[in-house]
Amino acid sequence: MSESDSSSPQPAASVVMPVFNTVTYLERAVDSVLGQSFTDFELLLLDDGSSDGSSAILDRYQQRDSRCRVYHWPNRGIIATRNEGNRLAKADIIILMDSDDICMPDRFEKQIRFLHENPDCVAVGSKILLVDADDMPITEMGNKFSHEDIDSTNMSGDSIFFQPTVALRKAAVEQVGGYRDEFPCAEDFDLFLRLAEIGTLANIPEVLLKYRQHLSSIGYLHGNKQADSAMRAIKDACRRRGIDYNNLSLRPQPAKDRQDIGDAYIKWSWWALKAGHLPTARKYALKALKEQPLNREAWRVCGYVLRGR
8 A cells, every 4th residue: 555645634643553464353453453443543454564464455445444553574584674664653642552462442532632631641551351362361460550650560560561551642652762773672661761761651451461371472572672672772771861770679570581381371370260260271281281391380270270279
């Protein structure tokens, strides 16, 4: 698609959704956007060289709903794709979205209202509900809501501002220079640190997004790379803010890339159990035991799950 439609009316918001080989989840993600209670938006569907059938799905959505604007190009990578999406956005408010997650129906309405009511806020996120590949609930996350709590948590290396929950002001993104290539796998984290220096960040204390957990995500495949980029982003923020990096209290970073499948299943089982989602906890306790039959922690979580607590 070209930019020949640039003369069309400016929407209230631009939703930017990069897409790369997420055919399994793509329709659920797009449907959750198009089904919003707030309807005055454009949806930029950015196909970054998909080869799994995602491209054809996007084209069908463009034919079906005039709010969809589809762009196809050879693979550029997520940073270039996100920056291009922000450039193409017509609206003053940009809503970030990933192609494997699910928006709650009132997400846009609540975030746009929040930005209108809080002109000093440059970006607003929300709590999330972690779900698995089958949409089964795992646990809620995101218990920091004020600017001070969000920024201080980010500066500790433990991000509490989740990229696909965020709605932000285009002018603010342009002011700080968008996403930067120097911080691969943590480009969003770096952006939020810089945005916090020109305005306030906030999280709405409600679950407005179902956040997909799967073992092909960046956090599971590239943990070391993501952690290294995040630490360098914090050092850069310290330099800008005049803070001694050595005086920060930083959380421990991952020891390896490509987290073991069994370890991930154990973690998801514990999370689900503590959150009261017993069917999910059982599902992953059994999967963990199958993957790691000699792992004591797998047997331990199985024992708790069988007792139902």
